Amino acid sequence: MKRFILFALALFFYLPINSQSEIYEFRVYDMELFRSADILHDYLQKALIPALNRQGVVNVGVFEESGEALPPKIYVLISYKTMQAHQEVFDALALDDQFKKDSEFYNTIEPKEIPYNRYESIFIRSVSGFPNLVKPADDLDFFELRIYESYNEDALRRKVKMFNDSEFDIFKDVGLNTVFFGANISGHQMPCLTYLLAFKNKEEHSQIWSKFGAHPEWQRIIKLKEYDNAMNDITRVFLKPLPYSQL
Structure with missing residues (x-):
């Protein structure tokens, strides 16, 4: 069943199957302007992330937007070996007594106290050229989505x-640190791909992207007819990790 799901997804996206591919759940919480986010942070830090870790899910990333973007958003990145593993983990959470205890306050608060309007859960499958999430070095805490x-x-x-x-080879040459990369399985911007980069700061970000634009291999491939009209829009979001983020 698991192989059939991966095969069907690969056909849908015209992408090659890779046995090392991972599945990423990327949650985007639309926060309320005038409510404290502490309830959500407590739930993520003290209930959900520890429960995921107990199931072998590691390097859970939690971010907020850098700057004063309104309305505020909270981003959560969770990686799984397969889509089936995602289902098995959340089935296990339903039976985890410690998770039930730790999330009791979050589950019983009044609707008027919940700090977000909704969250979107986007699923992404990694690609053959970058099949696995890479935890960035500790001094890289400026992220670009x-x-x-x-x-x-x-x-x-x-x-x-x-x-x-x-492009992945160019990334290595110029020093772009990729955290994850994949083609989206679901979301409101389909069809699309999503990736996350890590930098020391905004200055390093500008310097490295300048090197990328001038790289001779980049200058060569952007002239290839094969890649004409391969992309028609880019969304960029700058993120910073929250103190309890594992990335």
Whole structure:
């Protein structure tokens, strides 16, 4: 059943199957402007993340936007070996007495006290050129989230191929530190890919991207007809990790 799900997803996205691929759940919480976020932070830090860790899910990332973006958002990144593993973990949480105890306050608060309006749960599958999440060094705490939208599935396939064949090597050459990379399975910007980069600060971010733009391999591949119209929109969000983030 697990292999069938991966095969079906690969057909849908015209992307090659990789046995090392991971699944990422990326949650985006739309926070209320005039309510304290402490309830959500306590739930994530003291209930959900410890429970996920007990199930072998490690390096859970929690971020907020850098700057004064309104309305505020909280981002949570959770990695799984497979989609089936995601289902098994959350089935296990339902039977975890410690998790039930730790999340009791969160589960019983009044609706008017919940600090967010809703959250979107986006699922992403890693690609062959970057199959596994990499925890960044401790001094890299300035993050850039990038979402590349394509106008159809084949355009997305070509953009992913561009990364697999060339761009990941350019990233290494110029010093771009990738945390995760994948093609989205679900979300409101489909079809698209999503990735996260880590830097020391905004200055390093600007310096490294300047090197990328001038790299001879980048200058070569952007002229290839194969990659024409592979991407038609970019979303960039700068993030900073919360104190209890494991990334």
